[in-house]
Amino acid sequence: MNKTKSIVIATLAIGLGLTACNSGGVRRNPGKIYAPDMTYSQAYDAYTHNPNFADGETSRLPVSGTVARGHELPDHLTEGDTSAYKVFTTNLRFTAAEVEEGGRLFNIYCGICHGTKMDGQGPLFASGKFAAMPANLKDAKYLNMPMGTMYAAIKFGKNVMGSYASQLDIKQRWMVIAYIKKVQSENGGAPFTLGAAEEEHVAMAEQATEE
Numbered sequence: 368m369n370k371t372k373s374i375v376i377a378t379l380a381i382g383l384g385l386t387a388c389n390s391g392g393v394r395r396n397p398g399k400i401y402a403p404d405m406t407y408s409q410a411y412d413a414y415t416h417n418p419n420f421a422d423g424e425t426s427r428l429p430v431s432g433t434v435a436r437g438h439e440l441p442d443h444l445t446e447g448d449t450s451a452y453k454v455f456t457t458n459l460r461f462t463a464a465e466v467e468e469g470g471r472l473f474n475i476y477c478g479i480c481h482g483t484k485m486d487g488q489g490p491l492f493a494s495g496k497f498a499a500m501p502a503n504l505k506d507a508k509y510l511n512m513p514m515g516t517m518y519a520a521i522k523f524g525k526n527v528m529g530s531y532a533s534q535l536d537i538k539q540r541w542m543v544i545a546y547i548k549k550v551q552s553e554n555g556g557a558p559f560t561l562g563a564a565e566e567e568h569v570a571m572a573e574q575a576t577e578e
């Protein structure tokens with residue numbers, strides 16, 4: 368009984384194996400299509416030639432000037448226009464969590480030179496491998512530096528400091544600046560003004576109840 372069972376199973380397996388294999392010849396018959404709409408796309412596939420556009424490409428680039436969802440409008444600052452830097456500012460306001468995120472980004476991109484304490488003594492400079500002293504952001508010279516000048520330093524770089532425009536998008540640059548300004552405000556700089564409105568309301572309400 369067991370023997371017959373295994374013979375049956377073996378025969379089935381071999382039979383299946385044989386039918387599954389192509390005998391090696393070129394197949395001329397493509398078989399049947401039951402739903403041609405699913406086999407052949409009615410729309411132009413991405414990366415295929417498209418006769419409807421002059422450049423023949425199906426995948427289109429966004430219209431120039433398009434701003435992706437969740438991204439900020441372009442800033443229109445020109446490199447070297449230092450008087451424009453000084454008055455350049457933002458309407459963005461940040462929650463405590465966003466300022467904290469700015470701090471995380473600062474420690475990733477800026478701390479290596481400026482130091483996580485912002486004193487200009489980051490490990491790269493302190494090791495002697497980077498000759499130029501990074502700005503000590505707690506120094507009087509930088510405490511009240513206009514936000515736009517800081518923004519320009521991030522976007523275009525400053526002398527030996529490179530540009531961070533490709534690492535930080537516009538909102539992230541401002542988040543980093545918010546973090547710097549927050550720390551500066553706690554170290555003798557001007558009061559912090561980039562905080563979110565809701566937080567101000569909460570702070571004012573707390574003050575009101577205290578009085």
Ligand code: HEC
Pocket residue numbers: 473476477478479480481497499500501502516517520521525526527528529531543
């Ligand atoms: C490779 C080292 C290095 C890194 C990384 C770096 N900086 Fe700098 N930064 C410098 C140096 C050096 C200066 C001084 C440039 C000068 O005045 O010649 C400077 C100057 C500045 C200034 C003053 C600009 C001015 O107009 O005087 C600001 C603000 C600043 N950095 C912010 C940042 C921020 C924010 C980041 C991170 C996104 C960053 N830096 C990353 C080296 C660095």
